[in-house]
Amino acid sequence: MSNIVDHLSDKVIVTNILNGNIQGFAAVVANTERLVTQIVRKMIPDEDDQKDLVQDIYLKAYKNLSSFQFKSKLSTWIGNIAYNTTINYLQKKRVSIVGIESQIENSIVEFDNSEMSTIKTEELDILVKEIAKLPPLYKTLITLYHLEELPNKEIAEITNLPEGTIKSYLYRARKMLKDGINYHYKN
Amino acid sequence: MKNNHLTDEILQTLLLNEVQDEIVDKHISECQVCQEKMKNYQFLFTSIKKVEPETFSFDVTSLVMEKIYEVEIKKEKNANIALYMCLSIILIIVFILLYPYVKTIFSQFKSSSIMANAFMMVSSLGVTIFLLKDIYRQYKRKEMLILQ
Numbered sequence: 001m002s003n004i005v006d007h008l009s010d011k012v013i014v015t016n017i018l019n020g021n022i023q024g025f026a027a028v029v030a031n032t033e034r035l036v037t038q039i040v041r042k043m044i045p046d047e048d049d050q051k052d053l054v055q056d057i058y059l060k061a062y063k064n065l066s067s068f069q070f071k072s073k074l075s076t077w078i079g080n081i082a083y084n085t086t087i088n089y090l091q092k093k094r095v096s097i098v099g100i101e102s103q104i105e106n107s108i109v110e111f112d113n114s115e116m117s118t119i120k121t122e123e124l125d126i127l128v129k130e131i132a133k134l135p136p137l138y139k140t141l142i143t144l145y146h147l148e149e150l151p152n153k154e155i156a157e158i159t160n161l162p163e164g165t166i167k168s169y170l171y172r173a174r175k176m177l178k179d180g181i182n183y184h185y186k187n
Numbered sequence: 188m189k190n191n192h193l194t195d196e197i198l199q200t201l202l203l204n205e206v207q208d209e210i211v212d213k214h215i216s217e218c219q220v221c222q223e224k225m226k227n228y229q230f231l232f233t234s235i236k237k238v239e240p241e242t243f244s245f246d247v248t249s250l251v252m253e254k255i256y257e258v259e260i261k262k263e264k265n266a267n268i269a270l271y272m273c274l275s276i277i278l279i280i281v282f283i284l285l286y287p288y289v290k291t292i293f294s295q296f297k298s299s300s301i302m303a304n305a306f307m308m309v310s311s312l313g314v315t316i317f318l319l320k321d322i323y324r325q326y327k328r329k330e331m332l333i334l335q
Contacts, residue, residue: 019333020333025251026248026251033248036247038240047244051245054243055251058254058255059251062255123230127231127234128238142235143240147235147236147240171199174195174228175195181231182227
């Protein structure tokens with residue numbers, strides 16, 4: 001039911017913009033800003049580059065709005081543009097998106113659970129640092145799955161990756177995070 | 188060296204409720220190592236939800252809309268230039284084709300007085316401006332109706 005409502009509201013919004021109501025696009029930006037932010041910020045650290053990319057992403061979406069075929073949600077389509085634009089940017093800069101494996105991946109250390117509870121105040125800082133250490137694609141997938149709570153199917157539409165690949169990348173990313181946290185507490 | 192411990196992948200799928208297996212459940216209840224690993228993952232899964240989503244330090248909507256209006260203004264300017272060029276070309280072609288007739292029309296003006304010529308020109312110009320203004324007003328009214 002909610003899919004039908006989304007589809008209809010997307011249709012109304014897109015038709016309105018295509019009929020010349022440019023200001024209607026501001027609502028599209030506001031609705032998709034969070035998703036685009038998660039994709040771009042997780043992969044691009046420099047603020048000036050982020051600004052250029054965000055403008056580029058939405059300009060592409062605006063110019064190609066007439067070719068949007070309503071096969072997916074408008075937000076997913078914009079997420080896909082954001083992902084592709086960001087990946088192209090990283091490829092131009094020759095940054096590996098999944099190749100940078102964590103240096104501590106092989107040093108699996110189990111940590112003492114009682115110790116863990118005493119240092120819970122630091123836990124989020126450590127986790128944020130560990131997420132930041134992940135390769136760009138893993139960071140994005142973790143954010144889309146756990147923070148944005150998107151289903152694998154929608155992540156697959158955004159990233160053009162098979163669902164199986166996404167699951168496998170997510171397993172590896174979580175393992176890297178777990179090992180990273182363990183390594184941190186052990187030292 | 189091989190052991191019978193559960194893989195990280197199985198432990199994660201268990202926590203995500205993607206798989207349920209009695210043998211796996213039995214193993215976890217008996218194996219200290221897998222229990223520890225499971226706790227670690229549980230900790231990770233709950234902590235990750237607490238991470239604040241990142242935001243940009245700039246206003247995305249105004250930044251994007253500024254760029255879009257810029258593009259639209261440029262597009263309109265280019266469309267106007269193209270329109271004026273087309274009109275100029277049409278006018279030149281029409282003038283060339285009608286030149287022999289225009290010549291005779293202009294010769295008619297020579298015989299009339301300056302006042303009569305001025306009266307004719309001002310009134311024809313006035314009528315043209317009135318008609319153009321009316322066409323533009325109608326166009327705007329229709330545009331508003333479509334947008335509503």
